Amino acid sequence: NAGVMQNPRHLVRRRGQEARLRCSPMKGHSHVYWYRQLPEEGLKFMVYLQKENIIDESGMPKERFSAEFPKEGPSILRIQQVVRGDSAAYFCASSSRTGGGTYNEQFFGPGTRLTVL
Amino acid sequence: QKEVEQDPGPLSVPEGAIVSLNCTYSNSAFQYFMWYRQYSRKGPELLMYTYSSGNKEDGRFTAQVDKSSKYISLFIRDSQPSDSATYLCAMSVRGTASKLTFGTGTRLQVTL
Numbered sequence: 001n002a003g004v005m006q007n008p009r010h011l012v013r014r015r016g017q018e019a020r021l022r023c024s025p026m027k028g029h030s031h032v033y034w035y036r037q038l039p040e041e042g043l044k045f046m047v048y049l050q051k052e053n054i055i056d057e058s059g060m061p062k063e064r065f066s067a068e069f070p071k072e073g074p075s076i077l078r079i080q081q082v083v084r085g086d087s088a089a090y091f092c093a094s095s096s097r098t099g100g101g102t103y104n105e106q107f108f109g110p111g112t113r114l115t116v117l
Numbered sequence: 118q119k120e121v122e123q124d125p126g127p128l129s130v131p132e133g134a135i136v137s138l139n140c141t142y143s144n145s146a147f148q149y150f151m152w153y154r155q156y157s158r159k160g161p162e163l164l165m166y167t168y169s170s171g172n173k174e175d176g177r178f179t180a181q182v183d184k185s186s187k188y189i190s191l192f193i194r195d196s197q198p199s200d201s202a203t204y205l206c207a208m209s210v211r212g213t214a215s216k217l218t219f220g221t222g223t224r225l226q227v228t229l
Contacts, residue, residue: 004160033216040125042205042219043161056216091160095215106215108153108160 002027004094004109005074012115019079019086021112025094032075033106034067037089049075082116089113120144123206123220132229136193140206140220143187147208147218150182152191155203155222164204165191196227 005024013019025032030051035043045059049069060067064082069075079086090113093106123140130136138152149168153161167173170184179192189208193200203222209215 031215035217035219040221042121042123042221043207043217045216045218048216058216093160104215105163105166106217108162110160111158 004092004107006090006092006109006112008112009110010113010115012117013082014117015083016081019082019114019116021077021079021090021092021114023075023077023092023094023109025075025092026107029094029096029107031095031097031104032069033093033095034075034077035091035093037091037111039088043091046077079114082114084116087114087116118143119221120218121206121208121220124223125221127224127226129226129228130196132196132198132227134196134227136191136196136200136225136227138191138193138204138206138223138225140189141187142189142208142218144208144210144218145184145187146210149209150180150189151207151209151217152178152180153205153207153219155205157202161205196225198227198229201225201227 032049034046037043047067048056064080066078089111091111092109095104095106121142151166152164155161165180167182173180177194181190203224205222206220207217
């Protein structure tokens with residue numbers, strides 16, 4: 001059973017370019033979360049999506065960042081006009097269900113390391 | 118002030134030692150408390166989770182939650198070199214989408 005898949009694992013972009021990060025959740029999981037990890041910092045929540053819906057985007061920067069999880073295909077985190085401060089590791093996690101007062105484990109992918117030159 | 122505070126370390130202990138890792142938090146709405154382990158250049162993996170206050174044991178690992186003090190701990194007994202990693206505490210609020218709030222992580226080194 002494959003785990004959460006992320007690609008690319010490493011991505012280098014120049015300032016002003018676009019970055020697209022992909023996440024395929026574990027089989028049977030329909031909930032996807034994106035987190036960002038800056039050097040020497042913990043993971044920061046960005047966005048939570050279900051198929052075709054954004055549930056919570058309270059951690060997303062107001063500009064340049066967007067996320068989607070289409071009916072078919074992987075979830076995409078898109079960063080437009082990247083700046084050096086966007087350099088970080090971006091982790092995707094998936095879970096089978098959530099809410100209702102129960103805890104459902106989030107399984108994390110290996111991350112995409114974005115470097116902005 | 119951060120919602121979750123965690124000493125970044127590094128913490129270096131000899132093999133076989135008991136390790137104590139801790140986090141404090143300020144949001145009294147947190148109900149679920151997790152410990153993740155993260156090896157270098159890898160994604161976090163869940164070690165243990167606890168709902169509300171109390172203790173939970175799993176092999177060499179024990180998690181404790183004291184909600185009155187807003188303080189959680191992870192104890193590792195008989196530490197091994199393979200335990201060398203960064204340990205992240207994480208928390209979430211019951212009944213909401215499972216957004217996790219993480220501490221900064223404590224880097225642990227277990228030496229031979």
